[in-house]
Amino acid sequence: MMGTTSLRQKQQQQPPLDDDVVTPISESEFSFTIARVAVAQICQSVGFKGAQNSALEALTDITTRYLEAIAKLGAASSNSNRRTQSNLPDIIVALEDLASVQGFPGSSDIRSHSLWTSAVIKDLMKLVKYRDEIPFAQPLPAKNRFFQGAKRKLLKHRGDNQRWYCNGGSCRHVPSWLPPVPVVEEKDKGAEGKKGEVKWECWEERGKKNGNVGRRRWKRSAIMKIFKYQEREGK
């Protein structure tokens, strides 16, 4: 059959992860490739031996849309209850909405009874209890490798954005849903005090040494030092 590959080949196919790949892959393609491997694994565990490429890609697309649908419905239900962070009832509401297409026992009095008794959650519990787990086929890179190019340098120092902010990092005042604060790298370590204080005279001296040519440069380095000091002060 044209365009079919065995599922085992699909799992062993690695998504492009190395630094020396010439063609840059976009973030969405990368996550799509990983999702395709996961879906291929699920199909294999169900009993399929091979899959058409187009069918597998269609199923992967549906997987990503399902994930996004759960996320949107959960976020919407939490926002309508004046919350920004979602919790368990939000997820149950989202899953019930998605399962209402096929139908589940108890859907007639949906949300009128307790959410904990929902058949959706009970099915999931039975599934987890009686099923053998199979780990993911490929070792995944660290989270900050999703991005290519310049952003990678920024994220290398931050790691997981949320954990950095939640665990009392230096930028505790910044909410976790904002993009990561860029880490400005220090180039010249001149007359620097313990807490990162640099006297203005030193800067002027340095400027005179350079013959006032690099005046803009050391002014910028001064601003960078202030930024770094403020960042460290937050610790």
Added chain:
Amino acid sequence: MNGQSSQQQSKDGRHDDDAALTEFLASLMDYTPTVSITDLYLGITDRTAIVNNYADSQIPDELVEHYLGKSGFQCPDVRLTRLVAVATQKFIADVATDALQQCKARQSAVIKDKRDKQQKDKRLILTMEDLSKALREYGVNVKHQEYFADSPSAGLDAASREE
């Protein structure tokens, strides 16, 4: 008296549901909780610790977090991320199971030589037709074009193509 007993029964039922849900959430993570998440919602704090096996999903956590973050879903709790991963896996497994049943139904319908049938039985392949039939019940309409019109004989019957 009757009201009290029915109230007691409903409370017991609720406790069973809570216990089951706590067990389930604990199985998503590898730890023993002393106070369950549902207890926190309902304000009950006397609950014994529950030890469970560690259950994981075939969909990796980072991937799920990526798609959840992309759509604006925030949750610092890892158990809920795992819950979403398990739910997605269940959905895909259901779809794949239905497609498998369609595939097997088609193989049993086509009765040819014994040799051909055995060969077909060995190779269960996920095709677009089976997938579209299986997905129709879930409300997803997938239609795959049958041929590409790149030559004059595309889409014709085999007999007329030989001519």
